[in-house]
Amino acid sequence: MSFNLSLKLISSIAFFIASAWALTPPESVTAQDNPNDAGQKILIKWTLSMDDSILDGYRVLRRKENETEAEVVGFVGRGRNYYVDENAIDTIKYAYQIVAVYDTITSPSTWSNYTKSSPQWIHTQRIDVIIFTLVFTFLILYFINQARKGQELFIRKIAGLLAVEEAVGRATEMGKPILYVPGLTGINDVATIAAMNILGEVAKKVALYDSQLIVPNTDPIVYTVAQQIVKEAYTQMGRPDAFKADSVYFVTDSQFAYAAAVDGIMTREKPATNFFMGYFYAEALILAETGAATGAIQIAGTDSVMQLPFFVVACDYTLMGEELYAASAYLSREPLLLGGLVGQDAGKVLIVGLLIILTIIGVITNLPVLKIF
Amino acid sequence: MKVRLPLILVLITGILGALPFIIPHRIAQNFDNEFRNSVLRIIAAFSLVLGVGSIVRHHIYKIQRRKENWEYSWILLVSLVITSIIGLFGGIEGNGSLPTRIGDFYFDIQTIYMHAAIPLGATMFAMLSFFMASAAYRAFRARNFEATLLLLAAFIVMLGSVPLSTYVLPKLPDFAEWILTVPNTAAKRGMGFGIALGSLATSLKIILGIERGWLGGTK
Numbered sequence: 001m002s003f004n005l006s007l008k009l010i011s012s013i014a015f016f017i018a019s020a021w022a023l024t025p026p027e028s029v030t031a032q033d034n035p036n037d038a039g040q041k042i043l044i045k046w047t048l049s050m051d052d053s054i055l056d057g058y059r060v061l062r063r064k065e066n067e068t069e070a071e072v073v074g075f076v077g078r079g080r081n082y083y084v085d086e087n088a089i090d091t092i093k094y095a096y097q098i099v100a101v102y103d104t105i106t107s108p109s110t111w112s113n114y115t116k117s118s119p120q121w122i123h124t125q126r127i128d129v130i131i132f133t134l135v136f137t138f139l140i141l142y143f144i145n146q147a148r149k150g151q152e153l154f155i156r157k158i159a160g161l162l163a164v165e166e167a168v169g170r171a172t173e174m175g176k177p178i179l180y181v182p183g184l185t186g187i188n189d190v191a192t193i194a195a196m197n198i199l200g201e202v203a204k205k206v207a208l209y210d211s212q213l214i215v216p217n218t219d220p221i222v223y224t225v226a227q228q229i230v231k232e233a234y235t236q237m238g239r240p241d242a243f244k245a246d247s248v249y250f251v252t253d254s255q256f257a258y259a260a261a262v263d264g265i266m267t268r269e270k271p272a273t274n275f276f277m278g279y280f281y282a283e284a285l286i287l288a289e290t291g292a293a294t295g296a297i298q299i300a301g302t303d304s305v306m307q308l309p310f311f312v313v314a315c316d317y318t319l320m321g322e323e324l325y326a327a328s329a330y331l332s333r334e335p336l337l338l339g340g341l342v343g344q345d346a347g348k349v350l351i352v353g354l355l356i357i358l359t360i361i362g363v364i365t366n367l368p369v370l371k372i373f
Numbered sequence: 374m375k376v377r378l379p380l381i382l383v384l385i386t387g388i389l390g391a392l393p394f395i396i397p398h399r400i401a402q403n404f405d406n407e408f409r410n411s412v413l414r415i416i417a418a419f420s421l422v423l424g425v426g427s428i429v430r431h432h433i434y435k436i437q438r439r440k441e442n443w444e445y446s447w448i449l450l451v452s453l454v455i456t457s458i459i460g461l462f463g464g465i466e467g468n469g470s471l472p473t474r475i476g477d478f479y480f481d482i483q484t485i486y487m488h489a490a491i492p493l494g495a496t497m498f499a500m501l502s503f504f505m506a507s508a509a510y511r512a513f514r515a516r517n518f519e520a521t522l523l524l525l526a527a528f529i530v531m532l533g534s535v536p537l538s539t540y541v542l543p544k545l546p547d548f549a550e551w552i553l554t555v556p557n558t559a560a561k562r563g564m565g566f567g568i569a570l571g572s573l574a575t576s577l578k579i580i581l582g583i584e585r586g587w588l589g590g591t592k
Binding site: 137190196201219259292344 | 394395396397398399400402413416417420421423424425427428430431434441442490493494495496497498500501504505507508509511512561564565566567568570571572573574575576577578579581583584586587588
């Protein structure tokens with residue numbers, strides 16, 4: 001009660017002071033085209049009023065060139081010294097006025113310069129991304145070219161991929177199927193595309209060993225792509241007759257209904273090997289733990305950092321992050337794809353090198369001893 | 374042509390998809406929005422027909438071959454047909470031409486979704502906690518040096534999150550926080566670099582037609 005009274009008292013005193021001595025207006029109001037946008041936006045900046053701490057905020061007014069009538073376009077709270085007018089018309093020039101507001105007392109600034117909005121063709125804050133992408137593209141193309149010339153490229157061993165052959169062989173020996181889960185995202189996700197590439201290689205081995213493959217899908221587009229890939233793999237291995245269209249099918253796009261369906265397949269069919277490749281969400285552990293309980297060899301690969309620990313714990317082998325993307329090159333041993341892989345590593349070396357150099361510069365320039373000079 | 378046409382399409386759409394990131398102009402942005410919101414939605418709608426066709430075919434095959442638990446396939450097919458009819462003719466909240474109410478009993482598609490699909494999904498999600506317990510047991514067996522480190526780190530983080538631990542070891546929550554924000558974040562960022570580069574390299578290889586696995590391995 002007494003706290004509310006004190007607040008009212010302070011507010012009344014502030015109002016009395018503000019009425020007795022007029023509010024200081026905001027100063028140096030400037031208007032400019034908002035950078036890096038599609039147009040129709042003007043950025044207004046100003047220096048805060050000296051009475052900023054007691055203000056309700058700032059009212060933003062604008063007027064068109066050759067017109068005297070102004071309109072209110074926005075209001076921002078105290079302490080903020082910029083506003084973006086998002087309703088400008090590109091062909092019209094506008095001037096802006098900022099009005100300091102405290103209750104019924106106002107104090108307007110002078111009008112800003114006239115300016116108009118315009119769209120930009122290049123996002124200047126993303127030029128570094130463009131440069132890096134170009135450098136990275138060059139590195140990949142360079143190493144692909146080297147591979148094309150027949151140069152031997154070193155690729156480190158990935159345990160999870162070395163185990164693919166063994167996993168498919170084990171399923172064949174046991175006479176049990178192989179389950180391949182291609183993640184829960186659509187075909188527009190790079191992880192799903194990587195999963196499709198690996199599926200092609202796995203399907204070739206399955207066709208070769210005359211084993212059985214089950215691919216339940218959560219996305220109808222991924223289902224059609226997966227079916228085509230498996231069919232093509234069987235054809236390439238000279239066994240088109242062994243391909244069963246029913247082995248690749250759509251289940252549902254509902255996350256946990258899909259998890260339930262795949263868990264059902266695992267408990268009913270008891271696959272000897274489970275592959276979990278692609279992007280996964282909370283269902284990752286539900287799938288992997290059920291698979292572990294059925295005694296299957298499990299190979300997982302995902303770029304979902306949140307789900308990786310679950311796969312590491314519940315699966316026999318896990319492809320972590322970029323290893324998922326490297327898998328198809330690793331399995332197919334195609335020189336062009338291996339070249340791309342080496343280019344990718346070169347890009348990583350470049351980034352690590354830059355990080356080390358910039359860290360050293362950062363540490364050295366902030367050493368207290370250097371501030372003496 | 375069977376191979377070249379998809380490759381040309383991927384090259385064009387790949388470049389058109391990347392350009393709006395660096396071109397803020399409304400021509401590029403509007404085209405991108407139109408493509409994502411209209412064209413891709415139409416493709417997705419058509420693909421749903423393929424999906425439904427696939428699931429119906431799969432379960433009819435199961436029934437015909439009398440495969441294990443084939444009786445459940447009947448439940449799926451009947452449910453699919455009934456919910457489709459209710460959804461198509463009953464309207465979302467029972468405001469369609471098909472009556473979806475008998476007395477106080479509602480069976481419109483919204484009610485079915487809210488009172489059947491969501492609870493069933495939640496039930497599956499709830500099982501996660503039990504799976505976590507069994508996975509934690511598997512992870513926390515100190516079989517080797519790395520597993521022991523994992524066990525120690527997890528033990529400290531868990532203990533640091535319990536308010537009682539501050540009375541025994543006042544600095545423990547800070548140490549647990551340090552484990553999460555320094556070594557854990559460093560590892561995550563390292564992986565992030567690899568994932569970003571791998572993703573960029575894969576995209577480039579697909580756009581340039583070097584990686585063709587998605588085409589079904591066609592050379």
